[in-house]
Amino acid sequence: MYIYDDLDRRLVAERVDEFRDQVARRLSGELTEEEFKPLRLMNGVYLQLHAYMLRIAIPYGTLSSAQLRTLAQIARRYDRNYGHFTTRQNLQFNWIKLSDLPDVMADLASTGLHGMQTSGNCVRNITTDQWAGVATDEVEDPRIFAEILRQHSTMHPEFTYLPRKFKIAITAAPHDRAAVRVHDIGLRLHRNGAGETGFEVIVGGGLGRAPFVGKTIKPFLAKRDLLSYVEAILRVYNQYGRRDNIYKARIKILVHDMGAEKFAAEVDAEWLNIKDGALAIDPAFIDDIAGRFRYPRYEMVIDNPAALKRAQVTNPRFENWFKNAVSPHKAPGYSIVTLSLKPEGGPPGDATSEQMDRIADLADRYSFGEIRVGHEQNLVLPHVAQGDLPAIWAALDEIGVATPNVSLVSDIIACPGLDYCSLANTRSIPVAQELTRRFKSLDAQRAIGRLHINISGCINACGHHHVGHIGILGVEKNGQEFFQITLGGRADEKAELGTLLGPAVPYAEVADVIEDVVATYVELRERPDELFVETVKRLGVEPFKERVYAAR
Amino acid sequence: MTAPSQQKLKVHGSVVVTANRLGDGAVVHWMAGGGWSAELGKAAVVTNAQAAKELLAAATADDVNAVGAYIAPVELNSDGVQPGNLRERIRVGGPTFDLPITFGI
Structure with missing residues (x-):
């Protein structure tokens, strides 16, 4: 878990106060809907068919148990007792009242959550591999760089009014679980021939009306250059991206029309002016950010303990679930557990308050208080000791999130x-x-x-x-x-x-x-x-x- | 269904003016005497473009109680005023599946 500091907390608290004032002025008629709409969108508040919807950012898909309990409590108190996990690792409440939203946001802020930049033409929630930090195949924890980008892009004045929304995803594993090639910027952390880690930079991917797989414009970017290079991409996009036609405003259209080579040349020209300036990342800064992530203190346990082997042999339902939902972990004796939010006949990605509360309890007991959200709309307990798997399976089965269908035909994204x-x-x-x-x-x-x-x-x-x-x-x-x-x-x-x-x-x-x-x-x-x-x-x-x- | 705000004003059959209530987003309908009701049966029903435009203008002028007013089709039958297409049926009746309940099962 990343631990927010006073600045983060103050920023979110100030936004709550601002929004409370804006809602009051809208409800009194002082603000028109035309004036209010961009303000609510900046806080993730949409108006849908039959209610307001609040989208909450879950940075790089990492949640603490306290945060998940807060979401459960909000669903219970202000919504209809459930939330919907999205393909961008966010959570949406579908029945929120505008008049309740300031209190909802205050509750969210109490555990470091908010809806900022989950809408609007800005840099959106930065997503990554839901197995980040624990995957056996990754070269480094990509969340450190997602956090650096999050800090840099939060309320960045130059990038608050881009031509269109902007989505960045990062992976650090050869097997891409973050869909980086279909994002505005995809970053793949990897090791070059000299043994250094850096980023393959992919731009112009995206789906929607005109789908494109992104193009690699920099096969290897040193970590010190991450912010300056991303900033250069955003500047070129901000300058040349189309604002006359909403359907042609995403960076994918610019990259396609301009051609990836010319686009890369424009980025390089911009980058030369800034790469050695204030945005060059000092290794000490990376260490500082990494130091604010709280990693579990794993116990010295062995792989395949007797309790696990016994359950595999004696309980076929457990064995089926184990083979489907449990994945290797980088720490000996631990596993990554995927919780299916796709029960037969259920809406994909929905979790009730009771499920969220129970999952938070299980995270505290078995997963160092940490939960992840994957873009496939499932949840993950990332640090489960293998000896605890039989017990956690029984508990997950009881609350309907142990359907052994992960990555199978009924694990549908919708x-x-x-x-x-x-x-x-x-x-x-x-x-x-x-x-x-x-x-x-x-x-x-x-x-x-x-x-x-x-x-x-x-x-x-x-x-x-x-x-x-x-x-x-x-x-x-x-x-x-x-x-x-x-x-x-x-x-x-x-x-x-x-x-x-x-x-x-x-x-x-x-x-x-x-x-x-x-x-x-x-x-x-x-x-x-x-x-x-x-x-x-x-x-x-x-x-x-x-x-x-x-x-x- | 193409979003109503993106559609040109064409009136075939009976229509009402609908919107979302400002405070909670609930679906409301403009009444003949002015003001909004959550009951579709109380909506002002018109059958031509001119009357629909006039209703919409009156409803849109109220920017405090409801937002996003637009013209929506309805059907009149023995049960009274009914939503005229799937979008409006969902707006009035809610999602077409059961919402998650405890433990989602």
């Missing part, structure tokens, strides 16, 4: 869709719910293997459908809900956009079509461990298209 969102064309959540019922057999899911379904209720692509192994996009046709299906997308280090299968299908047929697609894959794969995306890569979408549309 945006809130038309059931909440004023931008949506169609519903997303009911489609996901129906698919989880169709694929409810866990044995069948395991036989299918790793398969990511992503659903978006409109072209804004909050469900990241372009990079789902199977992507589902809701579109409106004559007032009816239809869905386009794409196959073969992926968000990892081999990021790729999916290929359109064919004409959109009506709401009532979506689940049937997905079942047909999956059945076709099972028939066509060369071997049981050939992943869905590999089969699509090998064969293209034609065999799937024939099967789906021949039957309709």
Whole structure:
């Protein structure tokens, strides 16, 4: 956990006071909606179909147990007893009253949480690998650099009114769990031939109306240059990014139109002016930030203790969960545990107050008080001693977050869709719910293997459908809900956009079509461990298209 | 459904003016005598563009009690005034699935 200092706390407290005054003036009529809207958006407050929505930043997806309890308490006191974890590692409350928001924000501030920069044309919450700091394959903890960027970009006056919103993601592992190649800036911390660690800098990735996989413009950037180089990118974007057309305002359009090479040259020219100035990062500063992260003091325990082996042998349900939701940890005798927020028939990513409270208690007891949020809309307990796994499984199972479907076909990423969102064309959540019922057999899911379904209720692509192994996009046709299906997308280090299968299908047929697609894959794969995306890569979408549309 | 604020004003059939209440965001509808009601049945219903524009102008002038006013389709049947499309049905009736309950199961 990163420990905030007095400056952080004062900044958030001052924002609460400001917002309290702004809400009072709006409710009295002193401020018009036109005047108030940009102020509320700067604090993450949207107006959706039937209520206000508050989006809360969870920097690099790391939460303390105290913070999770605060979120549970807010859900209980001010909302409808649940919260929704998003694809950007944030949490949203969907039923918040404007008149309650100042008190909600004061409660959030009491544990260092806020909604600042979760909306608006600024640098948004910086996301990273939910296994950061504990993954066996990472070169360094990427959260240290996410925190440096967070501090630099928070209320940065030059970047508060960018042409459009700006999203940065960082990973430090060869296997990308943070989808860095589909962000405005993606940073991949890695080691060069000389053994030094630095960043591959990728720009212009993004989904939405015009999806692009980002382009690498700097294969290796020294850590001292991170702030100056990112600042140079933002300056070039701020200068040349389009402000005349909201649909062409993201940096991906600029990089595409200008060309990655010319864009990189512009960035380099800007960077030369600032790289050796105040933004050059002193190694002592990195050490200082790293020193503010509180790391667990792991006990000296062994891998595969007897209690774990016994449970694996005697309890098949435990064993299934263990094989699915438990991952290797860099500390001997510890594991990373993923909590599935995708129960059969449940809205993806939702957690009730009671679940949040119980997870916070379990984090205190078994995971050094720390919880992570992943962009797949699941939670993680990052530091669980292997000897405690049987006990924690029983506790997680009791509260409905031990479904052993992590990364399987029912672990669906979905945006809130038309059931909440004023931008949506169609519903997303009911489609996901129906698919989880169709694929409810866990044995069948395991036989299918790793398969990511992503659903978006409109072209804004909050469900990241372009990079789902199977992507589902809701579109409106004559007032009816239809869905386009794409196959073969992926968000990892081999990021790729999916290929359109064919004409959109009506709401009532979506689940049937997905079942047909999956059945076709099972028939066509060369071997049981050939992943869905590999089969699509090998064969293209034609065999799937024939099967789906021949039957309709 | 294309966001109503992005649609051109075309009136086919019966329409009302709807918005969100300022204090809590709840869905409200403009009444014939002015003012907002959370009950769709109390909404002023009109059937032509000119009347709809006039209703919208009156509703929009009230920037304190409700925000984001727009014209929404309705259907009239034996049960009274009903939402005219899926978006409006969701706005009036809430999400089309059960909200999470304790332990989400």
